[in-house]
């Protein structure tokens with residue numbers, strides 16, 4: 257399995273889609289991403305181009321105006337964005353958040369929202385789950401939604417709601433029954449589709465969004481919600497069953513994020529390989545030293561193995577079979593592979609890896625996120641230990 261120079265991908269699925277995404281990404285140079293990173297600015301032009309080309313509607317069925325592609329194709333799209341040195345986190349949620357409406361919305365909701373999302377006229381980029389006191393422990397969230405006539409009145413605070421400033425709609429998880437009054441642990445939460453355009457309008461809006469500056473350019477925010485009236489028709493699925501509605505979308509999210517990690521790993525490996533061949537120290541390329549080659553080879557093997565798990569998870573998902581363990585393992589292995597590749601790439605570049613113009617320090621910061629969000633490594637390990645292997649529950 258020889259790998260051509262500058263190509264650290266072997267024969268891959270969806271070659272036409274991959275080639276087209278690469279051509280699109282070629283318009284957005286390293287300089288483009290570097291400047292945005294420095295300014296902590298949102299990649300409007302890039303997101304616009306992906307939307308225009310229809311890639312963000314890949315998973316919406318054709319009946320609702322999307323491309324109706326399998327998850328494996330969506331994974332290929334996101335992977336290629338990352339292989340090209342870009343970052344799809346600015347828009348990946350547009351691909352999968354709609355899955356909650358698709359799987360749990362009624363026909364009226366699907367007809368109302370999905371065609372406009374597919375056409376790119378409506379941006380559904382924001383998913384508000386985490387709160388200041390409930391990140392990992394989702395069931396402890398306290399943002400409340402109380403029924404009042406034909407609406408729900410929502411109050412509370414969300415944190416880390418990414419892309420909220422660049423989204424027209426936001427999927428929100430809120431508590432409709434107090435935690436101590438539910439029959440089953442997972443009950444009592446409900447999912448709502450919030451129209452942010454209305455909710456943030458006016459002098460004293462019920463929703464206020466405040467950006468959080470982070471170590472990477474991620475357009476993430478905290479959100480303060482004060483007596484926001486959400487029409488009852490915007491409740492997705494049954495009241496009190498919202499946790500289950502969002503849970504089944506999380507497998508798709510994990511696989512797609514894993515694909516981005518694979519893309520990052522390939523970018524780091526390609527960079528390291530090229531530099532190790534070009535950089536001469538003691539009158540020979542540093543890549544001739546096994547101390548430099550072996551970490552590159554190891555990172556490649558690790559990324560290939562993780563990629564197989566991503567493909568396996570996606571194949572199960574696309575054939576409608578259970579894929580919880582595989583989706584979680586894909587996310588775990590891929591995020592570890594990308595982080596290992598990032599560390600190796602920085603080491604291979606010596607001091608130059610720290611210079612902004614090489615882009616390695618930027619991608620290094622970006623790929624580190626995936627061991628924390630959208631789910632931390634520990635929580636995946638706990639899932640595998642307790643739900644797959646049957647070890648005693650720790651929480």
Ligand SMILES: Cc1cc2nc3c(=O)[nH]c(=O)nc-3n(C[C@H](O)[C@H](O)[C@H](O)COP(=O)(O)OP(=O)(O)OC[C@H]3O[C@@H](n4cnc5c(N)ncnc54)[C@H](O)[C@@H]3O)c2cc1C
Nearest residue numbers: 383384385386391392416417418474476629630632634651
């Ligand atoms: C840049 C960024 C973007 C994000 N975007 C979004 C978004 O769009 N929407 C959204 O809802 N959320 C988002 N998040 C939030 C993210 O999902 C949470 O940060 C993540 O779930 C972890 O929650 P926490 O930060 O509260 O950590 P905590 O829950 O406080 O956990 C802290 C640490 O303790 C560990 N830990 C906790 N409990 C256990 C246990 N029982 N066993 C072992 N280890 C444990 C965790 O693994 C973690 O490492 C984002 C976060 C970041 C940083």
